[in-house]
Amino acid sequence: MSESRPVAAAADSGVCELRFTLNNKPCCVTAAPEASLLEVLRMEIGLMGTKGACLEGECGSCTVLVDGVPVNSCLIMAGQIQGRSVTTIEGLASADDGTLDILQRKFIETGAVQCGYCTPGLILAAHQLLTRPGVATEEDFLTALEGNICRCTGYENILKAVRGAWRETHPDDAGGAQ
Incomplete structure (x- = not known):
């Protein structure tokens, strides 16, 4: 995230009013300006769906998309949104059905x-990869998941899932997602 935008502070209350789009719907919420995006979403x-594990930006379990870019929501302050x-993760499913x-x-x-704690972050981290055109290499799949830790599984089935989603969304890339 490159810039923070002004935050409307509620008069002498120590909270700010945040207006942003959440899962394709307008959202208005009050929160302490020092609250993280993770805290705003959950509390x-x-x-x-967004999990907090390390709260230091190391594990990726709190990954969300901000303006389409994966970010660690534990490191983003409320005013930055x-x-x-x-x-x-709740916003990826179809709102209609x-x-x-x-x-x-x-x-x-x-x-x-397995336990599912890292799953929302992994899915959102990989989501940006699927939105890009062209071909993907194995390195692209690994890079998309960098910064996301899963302690229960090896990453084989996670990579298999991302490759399968790539093949379905990019049928012309016969070589990239083997």
């Missing part, structure tokens, strides 16, 4: 989850 809004677009996003489906199909 103020009640979205529990003013006017931005935030997507959580609840149909899961392709990455969510592939993680289930490949058994890429």
Whole structure:
């Protein structure tokens, strides 16, 4: 995230009013300016899909998309989301009928989850890769998941899920996602 935008402070209350887009819907919430985006999502809004583990930006379990870019929500201050677009794991499924996003489906199909704590962050980290055109190499898949730690599994099924989602969304890339 490159810049913070002004935050409307509630008069002498120690909280600020945040207006942003959350999962493709307008959102307005009050929060302490020193609160992290992770805290706002979980404690103020009640979205529990985004997990907090290390709270230092090391594990990736708190990954969300801000303006389409994966970020560690534990490191983003509430005021930095003013006017931005935030997507959580809850926002990937279809708002119309609840149909899961392709990455969510592939993680289930490949058994890429065990305890599930890291899963939302891994899916959101990989999501940006699927939005780009062209071909993908094995290095691209590994790079997309950098910064996300899974302590329960090896990464084989996680990579299999991401490759499968890539193949489905990029059928012309016969060579990249083997």
